[in-house]
Amino acid sequence: MRAEIIAVGTELLLGQIVNTNAQFLSQALAELGIDVYYQTVVGDNESRIRQAIETARGRAELLVFTGGLGPTLDDLTRDALAAYLGREQRIHEPTMRKIEERFGGRGATFVESNRRQALLIDGAEPLRNDAGLAVGNALSADGTHYLLLPGPPREMRPMFLSDGSAWLRGLMGPAASLHSVMLRFSGIGESALEDLLIDLIREQTDPTIAPYAKEGEVAIRVSTKAAGAEEAARRLEPALQAIRARAERYLYAEEDIPLEEAVIRQLAQKRLTLALAESCTGGMIATALTAVPGSADVFLGGVVSYCNAVKKRLLGVPPELLEGPGAPGAVSAETAAVMAEGARAAADADLALSVTGVAGPAGSEGKPVGLVYVGLAERGKPARTDKLELSGDREGIRIRATKRSLHLLWLSLTGRG
Amino acid sequence: MRAEIIAVGTELLLGQIVNTNAQFLSQALAELGIDVYYQTVVGDNESRIRQAIETARGRAELLVFTGGLGPTLDDLTRDALAAYLGREQRIHEPTMRKIEERFGGRGATFVESNRRQALLIDGAEPLRNDAGLAVGNALSADGTHYLLLPGPPREMRPMFLSDGSAWLRGLMGPAASLHSVMLRFSGIGESALEDLLIDLIREQTDPTIAPYAKEGEVAIRVSTKAAGAEEAARRLEPALQAIRARAERYLYAEEDIPLEEAVIRQLAQKRLTLALAESCTGGMIATALTAVPGSADVFLGGVVSYCNAVKKRLLGVPPELLEGPGAPGAVSAETAAVMAEGARAAADADLALSVTGVAGPAGSEGKPVGLVYVGLAERGKPARTDKLELSGDREGIRIRATKRSLHLLWLSLTGRG
Numbered sequence: 001m002r003a004e005i006i007a008v009g010t011e012l013l014l015g016q017i018v019n020t021n022a023q024f025l026s027q028a029l030a031e032l033g034i035d036v037y038y039q040t041v042v043g044d045n046e047s048r049i050r051q052a053i054e055t056a057r058g059r060a061e062l063l064v065f066t067g068g069l070g071p072t073l074d075d076l077t078r079d080a081l082a083a084y085l086g087r088e089q090r091i092h093e094p095t096m097r098k099i100e101e102r103f104g105g106r107g108a109t110f111v112e113s114n115r116r117q118a119l120l121i122d123g124a125e126p127l128r129n130d131a132g133l134a135v136g137n138a139l140s141a142d143g144t145h146y147l148l149l150p151g152p153p154r155e156m157r158p159m160f161l162s163d164g165s166a167w168l169r170g171l172m173g174p175a176a177s178l179h180s181v182m183l184r185f186s187g188i189g190e191s192a193l194e195d196l197l198i199d200l201i202r203e204q205t206d207p208t209i210a211p212y213a214k215e216g217e218v219a220i221r222v223s224t225k226a227a228g229a230e231e232a233a234r235r236l237e238p239a240l241q242a243i244r245a246r247a248e249r250y251l252y253a254e255e256d257i258p259l260e261e262a263v264i265r266q267l268a269q270k271r272l273t274l275a276l277a278e279s280c281t282g283g284m285i286a287t288a289l290t291a292v293p294g295s296a297d298v299f300l301g302g303v304v305s306y307c308n309a310v311k312k313r314l315l316g317v318p319p320e321l322l323e324g325p326g327a328p329g330a331v332s333a334e335t336a337a338v339m340a341e342g343a344r345a346a347a348d349a350d351l352a353l354s355v356t357g358v359a360g361p362a363g364s365e366g367k368p369v370g371l372v373y374v375g376l377a378e379r380g381k382p383a384r385t386d387k388l389e390l391s392g393d394r395e396g397i398r399i400r401a402t403k404r405s406l407h408l409l410w411l412s413l414t415g416r417g
Numbered sequence: 418m419r420a421e422i423i424a425v426g427t428e429l430l431l432g433q434i435v436n437t438n439a440q441f442l443s444q445a446l447a448e449l450g451i452d453v454y455y456q457t458v459v460g461d462n463e464s465r466i467r468q469a470i471e472t473a474r475g476r477a478e479l480l481v482f483t484g485g486l487g488p489t490l491d492d493l494t495r496d497a498l499a500a501y502l503g504r505e506q507r508i509h510e511p512t513m514r515k516i517e518e519r520f521g522g523r524g525a526t527f528v529e530s531n532r533r534q535a536l537l538i539d540g541a542e543p544l545r546n547d548a549g550l551a552v553g554n555a556l557s558a559d560g561t562h563y564l565l566l567p568g569p570p571r572e573m574r575p576m577f578l579s580d581g582s583a584w585l586r587g588l589m590g591p592a593a594s595l596h597s598v599m600l601r602f603s604g605i606g607e608s609a610l611e612d613l614l615i616d617l618i619r620e621q622t623d624p625t626i627a628p629y630a631k632e633g634e635v636a637i638r639v640s641t642k643a644a645g646a647e648e649a650a651r652r653l654e655p656a657l658q659a660i661r662a663r664a665e666r667y668l669y670a671e672e673d674i675p676l677e678e679a680v681i682r683q684l685a686q687k688r689l690t691l692a693l694a695e696s697c698t699g700g701m702i703a704t705a706l707t708a709v710p711g712s713a714d715v716f717l718g719g720v721v722s723y724c725n726a727v728k729k730r731l732l733g734v735p736p737e738l739l740e741g742p743g744a745p746g747a748v749s750a751e752t753a754a755v756m757a758e759g760a761r762a763a764a765d766a767d768l769a770l771s772v773t774g775v776a777g778p779a780g781s782e783g784k785p786v787g788l789v790y791v792g793l794a795e796r797g798k799p800a801r802t803d804k805l806e807l808s809g810d811r812e813g814i815r816i817r818a819t820k821r822s823l824h825l826l827w828l829s830l831t832g833r834g
Contacts, residue, residue: 012439012440012443012456013443013453013454013455013456014443014444014447014453014627015439015440015441015442015443015444015445015447015453016444016629017440018435018436018437018439018440019435019436019439019440019456020435022429022432022435022436022458023429023432023434023435023436024432025432026429026430026431026432027431027432027433028432030431030432035430036430036431036432037430037459037460037465038430038457038458038459038465038469039429039430039436039456039457039458040455040456040457040458041439041455041456041457042454042455043454048454048455051476052455055472059468210431212433275727276721278700278703281704282703282704282706282707282708282712283695283700283701283702283703283704283707283719283721284700284704284707285700286695286699286700286703286704286721286723287698287699287700287701287703287704289699290699290700290721290723290815291699291811291812291815293777293778293811295699295723296723296724299723300723300724300726300727301720301721301722301723301724301727301731302700302720302721302723303718303719303720303721303731304693304700304703304707304718304719304720304721305718306703306707306712306713306716306717306718306719307713307717307718307764309717309764309765310692310717310718310763310764313763313764313765314718314720314731314763314764346727346730346731347724347726347727347730347731348726348730360710361710394708394710395708398707398708
């Protein structure tokens with residue numbers, strides 16, 4: 001089945017927001033085995049929406065709309081499609097009751113102006129909206145299928161994942177559904193990972209193996225069409241095993257989670273606590289780890305030592321390492337080791353990770369942009385260090401230093417490092 | 418002039434990347450006074466690209482393409498347009514020399530395979546690519562204007578901003594060009610700011626006043642069409658003054674910079690140094706500040722105190738504040754004050770900012786999700802504190818706590834707080 005995604009909203013045409021809905025739906029439709037041939041964005045204008053429907057019908061069997069289901073007069077998607085199909089609209093009673101409950105206390109005007117959110121085109125099935133009021137519409141007419149979803153991603157995504165995809169699976173029958181596993185890698189670039197797996201990626205047609213770039217990480221989706229989960233697992237397993245065998249050192253999860261979450265899980269599983277000492281990453285590693293709910297159980301805290309005085313006072317780095325002729329300086333393996341040991345001791349943690357380097361735009365201490373040292377201290381052992389030479393702009397180097405240092409910690413936690 | 422933006426790339430239709438180019442170009446075209454009526458995404462397929470051109474010509478006078486100018490056989494945008502127009506392509510010699518310089522040492526095959534990036538459609542003007550190899554194409558034929566830009570944003574953006582927009586200004590003549598000022602606000606929500614300025618936004622037609630939501634902040638663009646910068650300034654000034662008078666407390670910059678950059682500039686201007694003590698923001702304030710190049714001159718460092726032991730050891734928070742019956746606890750004004758004073762003393766900074774709160778998903782110490790205390794310590798003075806009640810999910814609360822605490826610091830630095 002060929003699909004076209006039609007996003008309706010003048011705010012998209014003005015560049016006020018970015019069309020993340022198109023990306024989400026493209027991925028989600030691909031997972032269902034539906035090919036997206038076009039994405040279109042059109043403004044809040046009934047005649048242009050009708051033209052977009054006409055154009056899309058000539059090149060796709062499934063039209064997925066986002067936006068234009070809200071209460072205001074600018075919300076025109078459903079009206080435009082009803083007019084195009086020559087169909088009436090009727091109230092969906094359960095949605096109307098939700099609206100009355102929400103706005104009943106505020107008077108009849110509020111209920112009336114929100115009434116539009118309860119409308120269904122004749123013949124359409126309602127799609128439940130757990131995060132908002134506007135009901136979704138799903139209908140088929142004259143060989144074309146129409147799915148009308150709300151614009152706000154927090155409403156659109158759950159509606160698509162529950163009622164929307166169920167309706168599409170119903171259209172397609174059981175055999176067509178796609179099953180996939182997302183593999184997440186760190187410590188290796190996208191092209192290096194592709195080189196490592198190039199014959200698998202090229203020759204493999206079922207399951208398919210497709211790389212995705214994520215910020216500072218790489219992901220690979222392994223997918224097959226199967227009637228059920230068991231058949232899917234049997235088809236996917238040989239490809240998964242081949243990838244595991246070649247890239248074990250970089251494959252940190254067989255599900256779609258970021259590296260920091262894999263690190264937090266490892267720490268929790270091994271009942272270990274962690275502290276940090278960050279210079280060039282400036283708090284980015286701490287920010288990543290504390291974004292994971294439950295991180296407080298294993299992450300104790302850290303020091304952002306953005307000047308030498310803080311390295312000395314809070315981490316106990318001796319002045320002779322930092323200053324004077326012949327001193328290794330702030331960006332050195334020696335300083336990274338002492339920073340990690342200092343952070344571990346200060347927080348009384350089982351482990352500590354340190355990062356010191358040059359993020360740019362200018363070099364520092366006569367050292368080049370992109371030179372980064374990572375230290376890893378363990379209770380009762382001397383710290384180990386690693387040297388990284390990273391490329392990119394300031395933000396890119398900070399992100400890569402964050403991911404690479406977390407990857408080194410993950411290797412150590414899983415006994416691979 | 419009506420425009421359509423056509424992004425070419427199968428990776429967009431698979432949802433592997435999000436179409437940020439469309440947002441960038443929509444904003445940039447609006448600034449030039451060009452209305453975008455449609456955005457389209459089409460795959461790397463010559464016949465579908467030609468169909469997209471045909472459709473777009475029926476509804477726009479300017480077609481702006483991104484993607485498909487690279488060296489591979491999947492890069493088909495220029496070929497498709499040349500075939501559609503029935504025109505030949507020729508080599509752009511300066512680009513070819515760049516390619517020979519880059520790849521000459523690697524052999525004739527490399528030069529040959531990259532040769533496609535130097536092609537211009539007959540009659541097209543070249544658009545310089547400072548960040549890559551593929552030359553841009555700009556041409557007019559049969560009443561339609563075509564602008565062909567590369568897909569990678571780091572190549573596309575500078576090409577559009579220099580040669581691309583110059584070519585468009587040439588098409589439109591001097592009178593049509595749009596001048597605008599971006600005003601950035603913090604410490605106030607989008608709807609509250611709109612309420613404050615609602616009559617200006619509604620009644621003002623020249624200059625226009627349009628709100629934009631940024632992550633955790635709000636921006637307003639004030640725009641007018643004028644023949645030159647001087648005339649533009651004269652037209653814009655009354656609207657700017659009216660906004661300044663109403664929203665001075667929130668208006669932190671009259672250019673498009675984030676709040677953290679405004680804070681770093683204030684610190685540098687006043688030759689003051691800053692330290693941080695972060696609990697619930699987990700390093701996010703430090704990450705934001707250190708993203709600004711030159712921040713090392715004024716930001717000394719900080720402590721991420723994610724457990725009470727670190728609050729005690731590194732910040733000197735007395736145990737009786739944190740534990741025991743009747744203690745105010747980690748999330749309290751008292752603890753925020755001592756954290757700020759402790760961070761200031763530890764780093765020997767002029768100022769220190771502290772944040773402690775409940776980011777969720779669960780409450781803590783019997784306190785609700787979203788409760789956050791901010792402390793601000795100054796050398797020689799007792800710390801001041803503020804209480805925030807924030808809404809949103811864990812990440813939203815962390816972002817809002819970061820922005821609100823930086824806004825409080827900015828108010829203090831500018832004498833408004």
